Amino acid sequence: MRDLYPAIEPYNQGKLKVSALHTIHYEESGNPQGKPVIFLHGGPGGGISPIYRQYFDPQQWRIIIFDQRGCGQSTPYAELRExxxxxxxxxxxxxxxxxxxxxxxxxxxSWGSTLALAYAQTHPERCKGLILRGIFMLRPSEIRWFYQEGANYIYPDAWQAYLRPIPLEERDDLLGAFYKRLTSEDRQVRLEAARAWSVWEASTSKLIPSTISQQSFAREEFAEAFARIECHYFVNRGFFTQDNQLLQNIKRIRHLPGVIVQGRYDVVCPMISAWELHQAWQSAEFIVINDAGHSVSEPGIKDALIRASDRFAAL
Structure with a gap:
């Protein structure tokens, strides 16, 4: 089993004003002359973590990571406009x-795979290849599975806590009910909904549930941006024009090398999406980790991603 590369610090950090409203935080680490890689974090709204640098050989890679709009150190915090x-x-x-x-x-x-596919299909000429994990294509079936009915059959205990902020009469549309609360003028209403939403994801992300993850996701400074931005994207169907847009446009990137790493017991982003992506993009290497769920930090997934990044360093 491969493990993470040693911890490193960025050699460059900064802010980039991307609109009149939004400024994003970015960092560079590794080798300034190395092969460039852009790391796209999950959520949307999850923000970056120092551990993400450690999936790449710092001698081989120029590692670029950024906080997407509204989360992490990007500003304004938890902003849904633009x-x-x-x-x-x-x-x-x-x-x-x-x-x-x-x-x-x-x-x-996860959401980073969604964004990676959307970016690559828009700018295929700017991509040398894709390394994807925990495939999520933001289709209605995927959203319904995790936020309305499906995953609750596997995690009924965690589901009970997820439902707590929502009265019985609103539970036939949980996405809409959460969105109403996450966009409330009342901060306490927002925070109660945000914690329930975020802890639900933390409770289901690993094959063996992690109390540490649940506590981390419950933190006020993380939960509000994470839950608000996720729910905003999901009620708007990812801002795609068609539900199967990422699959239908796979022809735009079929010529690129790709690796798809998927935990077989991923409850957050079930394997059917990774399987369907691979069927549409058969030249991409498809790696199933039989003893893993969704989390990037599970041993088998970590091993597969590091091996993939080592192979791609030679492209």
């Missing part, structure tokens, strides 16, 4: 231009 998939695709391009990079490898998991 915050769409296509705004983020534009932000990635602005970063590429800022760093004077011609082409780069795109690495993303």
């Amino acid at each position: 915050n769409t998939t296509w705004d983020l695709v534009q932000d990635i391009e602005q970063l590429r231009q800022q760093f004077k990079i011609d082409k780069w490898v795109v690495f993303g998991g």
Whole structure:
């Protein structure tokens, strides 16, 4: 089993004003002359973590990571205006231009895989390849499974806590009920809903549930941006024009090398989406981790991603 590379610090950090409203935080680490890779975090609204740098050989890679609009150190905090998939695709391009990079490898998991596919299909000429994990294509069936009916059959105990802020008469549309509360003028109403939403995801992300993850996701400074921005994207169906848009446009990236890493027991983003993506993009390497759920930090997923990044360093 491969483990993370040693912890490193960024050699460059900064802010990029991407609109009149939004400014995003970015960092560079590793080798300034190395192969460029853009790391796309999850959520949307999850923000970056120092551990993400450690999935790449720092001698081989120029590692670029940023907080997407409204989360982490980007401002304004938890802002929903001017915050769409296509705004983020534009932000990635602005970063590429800022760093004077011609082409780069795109690495993303969970929502990061959604954004990676959307970006690559918009700018295939700027991509050297994709490393994807925990595939999520933001289709209605995927949203319904996790937030309305499906995953609750596996985690009824965690589901009970998720439902707590929502009265019985509103539970036939949980996405709408949460959105109403997450956009409330009352901060306590927002926070109660945000914690319930965020802890539900933390409770289901790993094959073996982690109390530490649940506590981390319950933190006020994380939960509000995470829950608000996720729910905003989900009620707007990812701002896609068609439910199967990412699958239908796979022809735009079929020529690119790709790796798809998927935990077989991923409850957050069930394996059917990764399977359907692979059927549409059969040249991409498909790696199923039989003893893993959704989390990037589970041993088998970590091993597969690090091996993939090592192989892509030679492209």
